[in-house]
Amino acid sequence: MIMKRREFLAAAAAGAGTVALAAPAVAQETFRWRMANLYPRGVSFGIAYEAFTKKVEAMTGGRLVIENVYDGEGVGATEVFSAVKSGLVEMGSPYMALHAGELPAGVVELGLPGGPERFDQIYTMISKGGWGEILKETYGSQGMVHIGDIMQPGVYLLTKKPINSLADLAGMKLRAPGAYGSHMRELGVAPVTMAFAEVYTSLATGVIDGCASSNLVDYRDGKWYEQAKYLYPLPLSGAQTSPIIVNKAAWDTLPADLQAALLTAQVDHCWEHVGLSIMTVGEAVEEMKAGGAEFTAAPSEEDRQKWREAAEKVWQEYAAADPASKRLVEAQGSFLAKIGA
Known part of the structure; x- marks a missing residue:
């Protein structure tokens, strides 16, 4: 019997429907990660991480969902680097001054005194000036993927007593981790390392005399100016940088599009x-x-020179610390010379 054209098309359509039912679409895997950062929940820069994780979820159609882990919520500010390295969390944004003993080059990345002061300069140094390649290699050797940096304002001195001359710093105990501590040590300070959440009480109880560690927004958000109201007008760094790092094993589980x-x-x-x-x-x-804080008087030219000389010694110190730090310091020097800064 010869099948009519109409019957043939109907049979073909029915067959196609059968095939479609037999081969359902393959479901795409959803990845649920945790990201640790240095801030307590609710401070200004901590909130920026919420915007980041929401953007990732939206861009991936919900296939990559990242939970923010703030300081004190299972991973402390001093544990972010090791938590990412071990895989306790899949990714993180550590404050590398707190991890100087784990990765000295991270302190150079954060920003040495006397380094680039503008955000665009730092971004260009990372993307075009050689830093990006060095940082990928350096973190890669630790089992992590360096996917970029964030940039924040420069670091200033905040003290309980006014600094009218750099000689006034002698003997002070300041929260000053990493290179900031090295800089302050050259000026007679006893540097102390502690987490963000510990600072207010330490100022109030006299454990420390001030801070040489944070930007002005962090000083405001931490309300540290309630205990230490004097700001010194020379910045330790014009801007600072923190990495966004991912555990390599976790990174390798993600499809290329994610x-x-x-x-x-x-x-x-x-x-x-x-x-x-x-x-x-x-x-x-x-x-x-408005809360009583004030900038002290502009420093003398003599104090400005001492400040610069102390910063130069920090560069030398970190260049001698390890090969990666030396490469970063040399690349930074070449970049600044190239742009005439």
Whole structure:
């Protein structure tokens, strides 16, 4: 019997439907990660991480969901680096001054006194000036993937007593981790390392005499100016940088499209921090001034020179610390010379 054309088409359509039912779409895997950072929940720069993780979830259609882990919520600020390295959390944003003994080059990455002071300069040094390649290799040797950096405002001195001359720093105990501590040590300070959440009580009880560790927004958010109201006008660094790192084994589980989405979201995250920095520093200063904080008088030329000389010694110290630090210091010097800074 010869099948009519109409019957043939009907049979073909029925067969196609049968095949479609027999081969359902393959479900795409959902990845649920945790990301640790140095901040307690609720402070200005800590909030920026919420925007980042929401962006990642939206960009990936919910296939990569990242939970933020704040200081004191299972991973302390001093544990972020090791938590990512061990895989306790899949990714993190450590404050590398707290991890100087684990990765000295991370302190150089954070920012040495006398380094680039503008956000665009730092970003260009990382993306075009050789730092990006060095940092990928350095963190890679630790079993981590360096996917980028965030940038925040520069670091200033905040003290309980006014600094009218650098000689006034002699004998003070300041929260000053990493290179900031090295800089302050050259000026007679006893540097102390402690987590963000410990600072207010330490100032109130006299454990420390001030801080040489944080940007002005952090000083405002921590309300440290309530216990130490004097700001010194020379910055230790014009801007500071912190890495976003991912455990290598976790990274390797992600499909290529999710890796690409994470890298793209990180660029936005970087500039989100920059935007927050620009918008909030002035507000922070005015709020602290309203609360009784004040900048001390402009330093003398003699003190400015001592400040610069102390910074130069820090560069030399870190260049001698390990090969990766030396490469970063040399690349930074070449970059600054190239741009005439």
